[in-house]
Amino acid sequence: MESKRQTMQKQIIFDAVNSLKNHPSAEDVYRYIHKKYPQISLSTVYRNLYSLAQDGKIKRLSTLTPERFDHFTDEHTHFRCNRCGEILDLFIDLTQIILEQMEKDSFEHKVSGVNIVLDGVCKDCKGLK
């Protein structure tokens, strides 16, 4: 699954994730590039998103359904608004806090990733009835 060749498709898909920014799903990326590149297939989008993630160029947000992809690769937290469905980035460093806490509790498993999704209602939707 790791990439051995540079292809036009991979570059276009990577650029799309960077342009879209808002945690696009595979479908979002596909629709976005489909206007300009109608010959690129959805399965190629999936395969390249996975391959880019493998190479550390983007991040898979596998705790969301459908899965989304993030151009921002540092560990960070997401907030999902149950009203409008928007996914917001939170740059509060919860990962660090959690890892410290694990250490304090002499945690016996090897942690390689921290996925945090907060649910709630965003400030824009809070006002609405």
Place this chain on the structure above:
Amino acid sequence: MESKRQTMQKQIIFDAVNSLKNHPSAEDVYRYIHKKYPQISLSTVYRNLYSLAQDGKIKRLSTLTPERFDHFTDEHTHFRCNRCGEILDLFIDLTQIILEQMEKDSFEHKVSGVNIVLDGVCKDCKGLK
């Protein structure tokens, strides 16, 4: 979606989640009860799991695919082993830590749920090649 009637199916499904304990998926629950109650359908299992969650009797772990259901309803953290696939409960109170941190940062969105999934390799799998 909230329950208005008590049915035999709902009771059986609730009991199954409590017996299975290990974060069963809808399919797991279905297979478990199917031996004794072959007439209960998979869609009834889904509908009742959602309804039980709505009533606060069980908890949906919607950050996992397939979705899983937890008999333990308090907020807690899950650890997923990438080797054996097991989901472990962590009773370290990260939720509290996170909510405190949000307050400290005068967070402007309303948080109603905290979903944390740690990825890694569990202590039993760590030793294996």
Place this chain on the structure above:
DNA sequence: CTTGGTGCAAATGTTTTGCATAAGC
């Protein structure tokens, strides 16, 4: 040239839905 990547279509896995019937209250 060789092998990995692509496009297409079809398969898979999970969840949801429409509808006629059954069963709580």
Place this chain on the structure above:
DNA sequence: GCTTATGCAAAACATTTGCACCAAG
């Protein structure tokens, strides 16, 4: 009885795969 819940089958999604062909190195 009135409605909600069930069972079945089919639809709706999201994702993955087989395979013949294309193209990067």
